Amino acid sequence: MAPIHRRQFGRFVEQAGSIFITLFGLLILTFVIGRIMPNDPVRAIVGEDATREVYENVYRQLGFDRPVWEQFLLYLRDVVQFDFGTAIRTGQPVLTDILHVLPATIELATFAILVGAGLGIPLGVAAAIKKDRWQDQLIRVFSLMGHSMPIFWTGMIGLLIFYAGLGWVGGSGRMSQFYIGLVPERTNFLLIDSALAGAWEVFWSALNHIVLPASLLGYSSAAYITRMTRSFMLDQINQEYVTTARVKGLSANQTVWRHAFGNIRVQLVTIVALAYGSLLEGAVLIETVFAWPGFGQYLTSNLLIGDMNAVMTCVLIVGVIFIALNLISDLLYRIFDPRTR
Amino acid sequence: MQNPILEVRDLSVHYRGAPAPAVNKVSFTLGRERLGIVGESGSGKSTVGRALMRLLPTADITASRARFEDVDLLTASEREMLKVRGARMSMILQDPKFSLNPIRRCGDQVAEAYRTHVKCSRAVARAQAIAMLEAVQIRDADRVYALYPHEVSGGMGQRIMIAMMLLTNPDLVIADEPTSALDVTVRLQVLKILDDLVAERGIGLIMISHDLNLVRNFCDRVLIMYAGRVVETLKADELDLAQHPYTRGLIAAQPRIGGSRAPLPVLERDPAWLKETGL
Numbered sequence: 211m212a213p214i215h216r217r218q219f220g221r222f223v224e225q226a227g228s229i230f231i232t233l234f235g236l237l238i239l240t241f242v243i244g245r246i247m248p249n250d251p252v253r254a255i256v257g258e259d260a261t262r263e264v265y266e267n268v269y270r271q272l273g274f275d276r277p278v279w280e281q282f283l284l285y286l287r288d289v290v291q292f293d294f295g296t297a298i299r300t301g302q303p304v305l306t307d308i309l310h311v312l313p314a315t316i317e318l319a320t321f322a323i324l325v326g327a328g329l330g331i332p333l334g335v336a337a338a339i340k341k342d343r344w345q346d347q348l349i350r351v352f353s354l355m356g357h358s359m360p361i362f363w364t365g366m367i368g369l370l371i372f373y374a375g376l377g378w379v380g381g382s383g384r385m386s387q388f389y390i391g392l393v394p395e396r397t398n399f400l401l402i403d404s405a406l407a408g409a410w411e412v413f414w415s416a417l418n419h420i421v422l423p424a425s426l427l428g429y430s431s432a433a434y435i436t437r438m439t440r441s442f443m444l445d446q447i448n449q450e451y452v453t454t455a456r457v458k459g460l461s462a463n464q465t466v467w468r469h470a471f472g473n474i475r476v477q478l479v480t481i482v483a484l485a486y487g488s489l490l491e492g493a494v495l496i497e498t499v500f501a502w503p504g505f506g507q508y509l510t511s512n513l514l515i516g517d518m519n520a521v522m523t524c525v526l527i528v529g530v531i532f533i534a535l536n537l538i539s540d541l542l543y544r545i546f547d548p549r550t551r
Numbered sequence: 552m553q554n555p556i557l558e559v560r561d562l563s564v565h566y567r568g569a570p571a572p573a574v575n576k577v578s579f580t581l582g583r584e585r586l587g588i589v590g591e592s593g594s595g596k597s598t599v600g601r602a603l604m605r606l607l608p609t610a611d612i613t614a615s616r617a618r619f620e621d622v623d624l625l626t627a628s629e630r631e632m633l634k635v636r637g638a639r640m641s642m643i644l645q646d647p648k649f650s651l652n653p654i655r656r657c658g659d660q661v662a663e664a665y666r667t668h669v670k671c672s673r674a675v676a677r678a679q680a681i682a683m684l685e686a687v688q689i690r691d692a693d694r695v696y697a698l699y700p701h702e703v704s705g706g707m708g709q710r711i712m713i714a715m716m717l718l719t720n721p722d723l724v725i726a727d728e729p730t731s732a733l734d735v736t737v738r739l740q741v742l743k744i745l746d747d748l749v750a751e752r753g754i755g756l757i758m759i760s761h762d763l764n765l766v767r768n769f770c771d772r773v774l775i776m777y778a779g780r781v782v783e784t785l786k787a788d789e790l791d792l793a794q795h796p797y798t799r800g801l802i803a804a805q806p807r808i809g810g811s812r813a814p815l816p817v818l819e820r821d822p823a824w825l826k827e828t829g830l
Contacts, residue, residue, distance in 0.1 A: 450649035456606055457644070458664045458715070459637030461629075472654050547654055548699040 225540070229533060236529040240522045241285050245278070249516035254298060289526070295519035299512065304523045307508065312527070313398035314384060315497075315505035318427065319489035321420055325428025326435055327482050333432070334439020338447060339466060349436060356433030364426050365499035372422055380419035382501035389415055423500045427493055431485045435478075442477045446470040475546040483535045490531050556723050556755040557581040557603070560616035564595070564602045564779075567609050573598045575779040581723070585749065585756040587766030587787065589801070590776035596759045599776075600725040603757075604642055605632050620722065638668040641716040642725040643745075646732035647708025651700035657708075658684070658696025661715045668719050683714040687744050706737030713745055717752070724749065725757045730765070742769055763790065763805060775801070778825055797824055 244251070252269050253260075260268075273281050288294065294304040330353075337349040373381045380386060384400050389412045393404045401420070404412035446452065447470055455465040494506035505524070512520035543550050557580065564574040574595040579586065588596045602612050603624060617624040622635055641664075644650035652660060662680040665671070671679075677696070684692035687710040700708060709729065716724060729745065730738040746769055749756045760766050766773050767790050775783040775798045783795040793799050800818040 450644055450646065451652040453606060454644055454650045454660075454712075454715075455652070457604060457636055457642045459633050459635075459667045460663075461633055469652050469655075473652070549653060549701050 225537075229537070232533055233530075236526060236533075237286065237289060238282075239529070240526045241282050243525060244285075244518045244522045245281075247516070247518060247521075249518075251516070251518045254516045254518070294523040297512065297520045298517045299515060299520075304520050307520065308505075308523060308527065310398055311503055311505045311508040314400070314503055315490060315493075317399050317401060318420060318424055318493070318497075318502060318504060319486060321424035322427035322431065322489050322493075323482065323486045325425050326431035326485060327478075329428065330432035330435025331439050331478065334436040335443050335466060335471065337436065337440040338443030339462065341444065346440075349440075353433040353436040356429045357437075359430075360495075361426060361430055361493065362495040362499050364429070365423065365496050368422050368426050369499070379422045380415060382499075383419060384502065385412060385415040385419055419500075423496050423502060427489060427496055431489065434485060435481060438481050439474070439478065442474040443470060446473050449473075472546070476543050476550075479539050479542045479546070483539045487532050487535050491528050555580040555582050556620060558616055558618045559603070560614060562599065562602065562612070562614040562617060564598050564607065565611045565613075566607075567611065571779070573610070573779055574602065577774075577776070577779075577781050579774055579781070579784070581755050581757065583753045583755050584772065585746075585758060585770040587758045587760060587770035587773040588776060589760055589763060589766050589773055591761060591801075594776040595779040596761075596776050597727050598779075600642060600727050600757065600759055603725065604636060604640065605629075606636075634668075637664055637716075637721075638719050639721050640723045640725070641719070641721045642727060643709075643712055643716050643729045645728040647700065647703075647705060647712050648732065650712060651708060653700050655699075656696065657698050657700060657703060657711045658692075661696075661711060661718060664715045664718050679718060680714070683718045684711065686717075686748065687711070687714045689714075704737075705733050706741055709733060709741050710744060713741070713748070717748055717754070720752060721754065723755045723757070725759065727759045728761070729758070731760070731762070763801060780825070782824060795824075796821065 252265055252272065252274070256264050256268050269275065273284050276284075292305060294308075296302065297304045297307050300307055333349050333353070337346045340346045369381065372379045389409075393400070393407050393409050393412050396403050396406060400416040401413060404410070404416055443466070447466070449470075452465055452470055455469045456462070460468065491506065493504075494510050496502070497504040497507045505527075509521065509524040512524070559580070560578045562574060562577045563572050565572040577595075577599060588599060590596045598607070598610075601607050602610070603617070603619070605612070605624060605627075612625070614625055619635065619640060622631065622639075627635070651657065658677070658680050661683060662673075662676040665679045666673075666676045669676075681692045681696055684695060689695050689707065689710055695703065695707070695711070703711065709732075713729075726745065730741055733741060742765070745756075748754070756770075758766055758770055767787050770787045773785050773787050773790060774781050775785070775793070775795065777797050783793060783798050785793055785798070790798075791802065793802065797818070797820075800816070803816050804818055806815060
C-alpha cells in the first residue's frame with residue numbers, strides 16, 4: 211500500500227536527519243572539548259624542554275594559528291576521512307589504538323550485559339510476582355548488595371576467591387601470558403579470533419579470563435535491571451488485561467510470561483541499552499583491577515597525559531555508540547509494540 | 552429453585568488492611584437466569600464477582616456456603632480453579648481499552664481462551680475464534696482477527712471481549728459493568744448481543760451494574776447492594792415496588808426525559824441500614 215510506504219519513508223528521512231544533526235552536534239562538542247581543555251596540546255607533543263622554534267612549528271602544523279571555524283572545518287575533514295591523528299603514548303594512529311582497545315571492551319561489556327540482563331530480568335519478574343514475600347526481600351538484598359559494593363572491591367575479592375583461592379578462573383589480562391601473540395589478529399575480539407584460528411586452547415583461556423570480570427560487572431548492572439524490572443512488572447500486574455488473562459483460566463505464571471512480560475519489553479530495552487552503553491563507555495575500575503587493555507583504561511590514561519587526539523576520538527566514539535544503541539532500541543520498540551508501528 | 556448453578560450464603564470479603572469488610576454476608580442463588588447486582592460505587596458489587604472467580608489475592612473470603620455446580624469455591628485448590636475459570640465460569644470486564652492486551656492481536660486473544668481449555672491445533676482454535684466473532688455480529692471476522700486492540704472501537708472491543716468469554720460455553724458469566732465504558736449508541740446493541748447469546752445457550756448471567764434501567768430491562772431478578780450488604784432482592788419488573796428506602800432513593804434519584812426540572816432528590820442514608828441483615 212502506497213500511503214504506508216510513504217509514511218515509512220518519511221519516518222526514515224526524519225530519523226536519518228536527526229542522526230545527522232546529533233552527529234554534527236557531537237562533533238562540535240568534541241571539537242570544543244579539544245580546545246577548551248586546560249592543557250596545551252602542543253606542549254604535550256613537543257615535551258617540556260622543546261625550544262620556542264620547535265614549539266611554534268608544531269603550533270602551526272596543528273593549525274592553531276588559523277581562525278577557529280577553519281580549524282573546525284579541518285577537524286571535520288579529518289574525521290570524515292577517519293583520520294584522528296596520532297596518539298602520543300603509543301605513536302600509532304589513534305584509530306589503530308581504538309581498534310585494539312574497543313573490541314576488548316565490547317567483549318567484556320557484551321558478556322557482562324548478558325549476565326546482567328539474564329540475571330536481572332528473571333529476578334525482577336520473580337520479585338514482582340512475590341511482592342513483599344520473603345523471595346522479594348531476598349532479591350532486594352541481593353540487588354542492593356550489587357548496587358552498593360564498589361566494583362574495584364568486588365573485583366579484588368573475586369580474584370582472591372576464584373583465582374587465587376579456588377583456581378576456577380584465569381587471573382588478570384585477556385588470556386594467559388603464554389598465549390599472547392599466538393593468534394592472528396583479525397577482529398581483535400579475542401574470542402572470535404581464536405575461534406576463527408581454531409586455537410581452542412586460546413579460546414578457553416580467553417573465556418576463563420573474561421568470566422570473572424564480566425560476571426562482576428554483570429552483577430552490578432543486574433542490580434539495577436532487577437529493580438527496574440520489578441517496578442515495570444508491578445505496573446503491569448495491576449492492569450485489567452492481566453485480570454482478563456486470569457479469567458480465561460491462565461495460571462499466574464502463564465499470565466505473567468505470556469501477557470504482562472510482553473508489555474514491559476519496550477521499557478526493558480531502554481534500560482538494558484542504557485546499561486550496555488555505560489558498560490561500553492568503559493569500566494575503568496574493573497579494567498584496571500583486571501589489567502584489561504580496554505577502552506576505559508585507554509581513555510583515562512590519555513586524559514591524564516593530555517593527549518587530545520585520543521580523548522576527542524574516545525568521546526566521539528562514546529557518542530556514536532549511544533546514537534547506535536538508540537537506533538537499535540527504536541527498531542526494537544517497533545517490533546515489540548504494535549502501537550508504535 | 553431447581554438445579555441452581557450457583558449458591559452463595561453469607562459471603563464476606565475482607566481486603567487485608569481495610570477497616571471494614573467490602574462485602575458483608577451476601578447470600579443468593581442463581582439458576583439459568585439473569586441476575587442483576589446494583590449499587591453505588593464502592594458498594595461491593597464488583598468484589599462479589601471477583602470473589603466468586605477467586606481473583607482477589609489480597610482479600611480474605613469467607614462464606615458458610617459458596618457452591619458453583621459441583622465445585623466448592625471456598626475449598627477448591629488453585630489448580631481446580633484453573634479448570635473452572637474460563638471454561639465453566641467467566642467474566643466480562645468493563646472497558647475493552649484496558650481489558651485487552653494491547654500488544655496482541657484481538658483474534659489471538661480470543662483463540663487463547665479456547666486453547667487454554669481444549670487441546671487443539673492453532674488452526675482449529677482460530678476457526679473457533681472466528682466463528683465466535685461472527686456470533687457476536689462482527690462482520691469481516693477474518694480482518695478483525697488480525698487487528699490490535701488499539702485499532703478497534705469500544706463497541707467492537709467489547710464484542711471481542713464477549714466472544715472471548717463465551718467461546719468455551721461456560722455455565723456462568725459475570726458481566727462486570729459490561730457497557731458502562733461504551734457510547735450510549737452502541738450500548739444497547741452490545742447488550743442485545745450478550746442477552747441473545749446468554750438466552751440461546753442457557754447461561755446463568757450475573758450482571759453487575761449501577762444502571763437501574765439497564766438491569767430492569769435485561770435481568771430477571773435484581774439484588775440491591777449497599778455498603779457491602781444486600782439490602783433488597785426484587786424481581787426486575789417489580790423494581791418500582793421496592794420497599795427499602797435505599798432502593799426507593801436510588802429510583803427517585805434518576806432523571807427522566809420530559810420529567811420535571813426540579814432538582815432531583817438527594818439520597819439520604821440512614822446508618823440503621825448497616826445493621827439490618829439483608830435478604
